[in-house]
Amino acid sequence: MTDATARHADHPIDTLFLQRWSPRAFTGEAIPEAELATLFEAARWAPSAYNSQPWRFLYARRDTAHWQKFLGLLVPFNQSWANRAAALAILVSNSEFQPPGADQPAPLRSHSLDAGAAWAQLALQATRSGWYAHGMAGFDAERAAVELNVPAGYRVEIAIAIGRLGDKSILPDALQAREQPSGRKPVAQFAFEGGFAA
Numbered sequence: 001m002t003d004a005t006a007r008h009a010d011h012p013i014d015t016l017f018l019q020r021w022s023p024r025a026f027t028g029e030a031i032p033e034a035e036l037a038t039l040f041e042a043a044r045w046a047p048s049a050y051n052s053q054p055w056r057f058l059y060a061r062r063d064t065a066h067w068q069k070f071l072g073l074l075v076p077f078n079q080s081w082a083n084r085a086a087a088l089a090i091l092v093s094n095s096e097f098q099p100p101g102a103d104q105p106a107p108l109r110s111h112s113l114d115a116g117a118a119w120a121q122l123a124l125q126a127t128r129s130g131w132y133a134h135g136m137a138g139f140d141a142e143r144a145a146v147e148l149n150v151p152a153g154y155r156v157e158i159a160i161a162i163g164r165l166g167d168k169s170i171l172p173d174a175l176q177a178r179e180q181p182s183g184r185k186p187v188a189q190f191a192f193e194g195g196f197a198a
Contacts, residue, residue, distance in 0.1 A: 007181050020127040021181035022134040024081040025171050026163030030062055031086035035129060039162065042125030048114035052097035055115040057122075057160075058148045059089040069147060074159060075138040081171060085161035086131070090144050091119055092154045115157050126162060134161045 007018040040057055048054060060066035062085065070088040071079055082088060093115035096105040108114075123133040141156040150156060168179035 007183070010186060016124055016128060018181075020124055021132070023132050023165055023168075023179060024134065024175055025166040025168045025179055026081070026084040026086065026132075026161070027166040028062070028084040029086055029164045031131065031162060033061070035131070036061065036087055036162070038129060039122045039125050039131070039133070043118040043122040046114065046118040046121045048117065049108060049110040050097055050099065052094075052108055052111075052114065053118075054094040054097065054108055054111040055118040056092045056094070056154070057089045057118075058092065058150075059087055061087045073139045073144045073147070074136065075140070078136050078138045078159070078161075081175065082134075082136070082161040084166065084170070085134075085163040087162040089160040089162065090139075090148060091115055091157040091160060092145075092150050093157055095153050095155055112155060112157060119158065119160065122160070130164070131162055132165050135159070136161065 007021075009018060036059070043055065043057065044053075046053075046055070060070040067088070070090070071083060073090070074082055074088075093111040095108055095111050097108040097111075099106050119135060123135070126133040136159040139159040144150070144156050144159075145154075168176045171179060
């Protein structure tokens, strides 16, 4: 197993943020529907503009009728390791919302950001619950929109693999070397008081 305790924060934070990472080595263990519902419940409570909650998670659990369709949406590289996940999900977001007091929908500028907040909460809850979640850009978003009947006005955001952490020895040699929690830029490189420097 990989040890995430090698990560160190520069400022005091809850250790959950350091424990969450995106492994590729999964055990192939199935996830009970109730445990997957807990992850979606955490996503449910994410913040969103106007409380619009624009996220939608489309998913398949392994060994179910929908599994091969979801796995087939991933690029071959991601299929090579995600085939041992317990569940695969596609996150989409509604680009419109119903403003309070309005009788017509309006564009929702923050729909992708809000969906990202829901994804982050799902990933953190997965870690807290003994599962791991790995977000992926490597999938066919256009085909996902068609094959998963995504309505017009929704944006296909990311694919997500969820599973129990497995031993990295099950991965090809090239991936074994990469199977560890990644570092992060220091806060000073992305938080700027007063704006960007002139």
